[in-house]
Amino acid sequence: MTGxxxxxxxxxxxxxxxxxxxxxxxxxxxxKQAAVAAFDNDPAGVTGYGTAxxxxxxxxxxxxxxxxxxxxxxxxxxSMQADAFLFDELATSGAAxxxxxxxxxxxxxxxxxxxxxxxxxxxxxxxxxxxxxxALLDGGLEPTMAHVIPNFQNPAGYTLSLAKRHxxxxxxxxxxxxxxEDDPYVDIRFSGEPLPRMLELDGGPMSEHVVYASSxxxxxxxxxxxxxxxxxxxxxxxxxVRATNTYIAPNMVAQAMVYEFMRGDRFxxxxxxxxxxxxxxxxxxxTALRTHLPQATFRRPEGGYFLWVSLPEDEGHDVAxxxxxxxxxxxxxVPGTDFLLEGGENSFRLAYSAVQPSDVDEGVRRLAAxxxxxxx
Amino acid sequence: MTGxxxxxxxxxxxxxxxxxxxxxxxxxxxxKQAAVAAFDNDPAGVTGYGTAxxxxxxxxxxxxxxxxxxxxxxxxxxSMQADAFLFDELATSGAAxxxxxxxxxxxxxxxxxxxxxxxxxxxxxxxxxxxxxxALLDGGLEPTMAHVIPNFQNPAGYTLSLAKRHxxxxxxxxxxxxxxEDDPYVDIRFSGEPLPRMLELDGGPMSEHVVYASSxxxxxxxxxxxxxxxxxxxxxxxxxVRATNTYIAPNMVAQAMVYEFMRGDRFxxxxxxxxxxxxxxxxxxxTALRTHLPQATFRRPEGGYFLWVSLPEDEGHDVAxxxxxxxxxxxxxVPGTDFLLEGGENSFRLAYSAVQPSDVDEGVRRLAAxxxxxxx
Numbered sequence: 001m002t003g004x005x006x007x008x009x010x011x012x013x014x015x016x017x018x019x020x021x022x023x024x025x026x027x028x029x030x031x032k033q034a035a036v037a038a039f040d041n042d043p044a045g046v047t048g049y050g051t052a053x054x055x056x057x058x059x060x061x062x063x064x065x066x067x068x069x070x071x072x073x074x075x076x077x078x079s080m081q082a083d084a085f086l087f088d089e090l091a092t093s094g095a096a097x098x099x100x101x102x103x104x105x106x107x108x109x110x111x112x113x114x115x116x117x118x119x120x121x122x123x124x125x126x127x128x129x130x131x132x133x134x135a136l137l138d139g140g141l142e143p144t145m146a147h148v149i150p151n152f153q154n155p156a157g158y159t160l161s162l163a164k165r166h167x168x169x170x171x172x173x174x175x176x177x178x179x180x181e182d183d184p185y186v187d188i189r190f191s192g193e194p195l196p197r198m199l200e201l202d203g204g205p206m207s208e209h210v211v212y213a214s215s216x217x218x219x220x221x222x223x224x225x226x227x228x229x230x231x232x233x234x235x236x237x238x239x240x241v242r243a244t245n246t247y248i249a250p251n252m253v254a255q256a257m258v259y260e261f262m263r264g265d266r267f268x269x270x271x272x273x274x275x276x277x278x279x280x281x282x283x284x285x286x287t288a289l290r291t292h293l294p295q296a297t298f299r300r301p302e303g304g305y306f307l308w309v310s311l312p313e314d315e316g317h318d319v320a321x322x323x324x325x326x327x328x329x330x331x332x333x334v335p336g337t338d339f340l341l342e343g344g345e346n347s348f349r350l351a352y353s354a355v356q357p358s359d360v361d362e363g364v365r366r367l368a369a370x371x372x373x374x375x376x
Numbered sequence: 377m378t379g380x381x382x383x384x385x386x387x388x389x390x391x392x393x394x395x396x397x398x399x400x401x402x403x404x405x406x407x408k409q410a411a412v413a414a415f416d417n418d419p420a421g422v423t424g425y426g427t428a429x430x431x432x433x434x435x436x437x438x439x440x441x442x443x444x445x446x447x448x449x450x451x452x453x454x455s456m457q458a459d460a461f462l463f464d465e466l467a468t469s470g471a472a473x474x475x476x477x478x479x480x481x482x483x484x485x486x487x488x489x490x491x492x493x494x495x496x497x498x499x500x501x502x503x504x505x506x507x508x509x510x511a512l513l514d515g516g517l518e519p520t521m522a523h524v525i526p527n528f529q530n531p532a533g534y535t536l537s538l539a540k541r542h543x544x545x546x547x548x549x550x551x552x553x554x555x556x557e558d559d560p561y562v563d564i565r566f567s568g569e570p571l572p573r574m575l576e577l578d579g580g581p582m583s584e585h586v587v588y589a590s591s592x593x594x595x596x597x598x599x600x601x602x603x604x605x606x607x608x609x610x611x612x613x614x615x616x617v618r619a620t621n622t623y624i625a626p627n628m629v630a631q632a633m634v635y636e637f638m639r640g641d642r643f644x645x646x647x648x649x650x651x652x653x654x655x656x657x658x659x660x661x662x663t664a665l666r667t668h669l670p671q672a673t674f675r676r677p678e679g680g681y682f683l684w685v686s687l688p689e690d691e692g693h694d695v696a697x698x699x700x701x702x703x704x705x706x707x708x709x710v711p712g713t714d715f716l717l718e719g720g721e722n723s724f725r726l727a728y729s730a731v732q733p734s735d736v737d738e739g740v741r742r743l744a745a746x747x748x749x750x751x752x
Binding site: 020023026028031032035036039040043044045046047048049050077078080081084106109110113217221222223224225245246247248249250251252253254257 | 396399402404407408411412415416419420421422423424425426453454456457460482485486489593597598599600601621622623624625626627628629630633
């Protein structure tokens with residue numbers, strides 16, 4: 001029909017917005033086998049209520065991974081639920097809390113909705129500006145908690161240096177606040193050397209100032225919604241009571257499946273698949289940005305899902321307009337303003353975890369056109 | 377060895393405390409097949425994040441079951457998590473809330489921990505004393521919510537009559553409060569005729585005053601932790617936002633498994649197995665109570681997991697002592713005092729869901745001995 005022929009071909013949306021893996025890099029067959037193994041090996045444990053500590057064998061597996069006794073560990077329905085429980089304890093109304101600027105939008109929302117007094121501290125390419133933290137503390141701030149995402153930070157993709165990890169711990173001990181090490185991306189490192197966790201630097205089982213959170217969303221899949229906390233037993237016990245009163249127990253079926261998958265034969269190869277795919281995608285994105293957006297600045301991450309792009313400040317960008325123009329051209333991004341309480345108008349976050357390699361260049365082309373259009 | 381021979385044979389604990397099914401009446405094979413089907417049929421939906429509304433096909437299945445559009449439904453990580461979200465909305469500090477006396481201990485805890493002003497109304501054998509509710513309302517009480525467990529109530533096992541369902545609805549409309557119909561046991565009816573839900577009596581999709589909750593813990597298994605809410609879209613939407621900010625999405629793996637199990641061939645037989653087993657257990661319990669505890673009063677339930685036993689008040693029982701003496705004799709019960717803010721010293725709850733038929737008589741024998749011992 002002539003009418004149809006005259007319209008431009010339908011544009012498929014290319015999403016740099018979704019912080020999730022594409023399904024093709026998830027080991028669906030392995031997960032299915034793990035589910036079967038879970039029912040075969042422990043039918044009573046999988047089908048019964050369980051308790052708020054989580055599926056007992058998985059809790060033990062996590063404790064062993066981090067070299068702590070099991071009473072330091074609580075397994076939850078995803079790590080955001082773990083964050084929520086910890087925030088309920090420490091980020092109460094009026095409590096001073098330090099976070100990175102920019103930081104994960106849901107973290108900001110979770111803290112602000114509880115009425116916490118949030119202090120955002122500059123995030124540099126080697127992590128949070130520790131001397132800015134020190135200055136706040138010297139100025140009399142008495143935070144209950146400092147929240148940091150040490151590896152491949154969301155949204156920036158930056159990693160906290162070893163020196164800064166030590167300095168942050170020193171400050172936490174001196175001023176007696178909890179260092180919340182929120183670390184979902186740690187195992188998705190595709191280049192460079194891993195750094196020790198602050199949990200370990202603080203003595204692992206002897207740690208008094210670090211609460212560590214991580215997740216299986218990035219190494220297994222998001223749909224299992226399994227995350228966990230590791231921390232001093234007194235805090236973990238308070239959160240266990242809170243979890244019991246909220247949902248009795250987290251998901252036993254999913255946690256048993258994760259346990260079988262992690263200890264099974266297929267996990268190493270499955271993780272390698274994810275890392276290889278993400279390394280390829282970030283390489284293509286790096287090239288595409290240099291080609292189509294030479295004016296942009298960004299740091300190529302060594303792992304994780306995200307890359308933070310800044311446009312020249314003196315060009316007066318309006319990222320809300322850029323986002324809208326991008327959507328109109330079939331490319332989705334998240335504006336920088338989402339990750340800040342103020343500012344961010346010349347920045348945006350690109351997630352490369354869900355984008356197909358063949359779409360990266362075209363996506364950035366569209367984005368470049370959107371930026372151009374938004375300036376008019 | 378003589379030393380061993382002289383001790384009494386080890387006593388295995390018989391539990392009337394656990395409100396959960398024994399593993400032998402769970403269709404483990406069917407659940408395993410459902411898990412495989414979930415991964416085969418919808419790998420992207422099962423492994424991806426999903427959204428806070430729940431697994432979309434299961435949400436639709438629930439909506440169809442209750443004859444409402446999908447925006448009336450939110451699927452959660454167990455129905456207690458659903459309760460918690462609703463309480464966060466309606467049972468805020470100082471809000472007046474009506475519950476049954478006795479009622480589920482975790483409901484009382486959830487309401488009181490939020491600072492709600494809880495008014496307990498007598499539970500009769502045909503349900504909450506509606507004229508006592510009316511008197512409270514006439515006296516000026518303006519509740520945000522009345523919480524009732526209409527079928528096979530926990531802890532009493534009683535069922536709300538049709539006349540009282542109508543009367544409660546009338547009061548909810550007249551005084552504009554939410555009737556929270558908390559109904560996890562409804563599908564576990566093994567005798568008598570089912571009564572219409574208050575959700576239906578209030579017009580189903582047109583209902584403005586009922587929020588309905590149910591669960592798959594009793595029909596599928598507790599370890600899946602899948603529950604749901606059905607209610608007016610405005611309330612459901614507020615809870616959806618709250619759920620998003622708490623955990624992004626509930627468990628997709630478990631919800632997809634439940635969906636496949638519910639629409640699969642095996643579910644009808646699996647449910648029949650549960651009902652037949654519970655009917656047998658309650659029959660044995662009824663006989664054992666009449667034989668060993670002729671002084672006790674109770675009403676044999678037509679479904680569910682629980683039976684409420686009262687001892688003659690003028691005998692001055694102390695249920696804390698009874699519970700301790702029972703534990704010493706290898707039988708677990710939950711004291712009546714757990715389900716009330718005051719009173720209950722001559723009552724206890726017996727759960728027959730997890731006890732093996734061959735243990736019922738012996739368990740009640742031990743309990744009778746414990747009651748006798750506690751009076752000394």
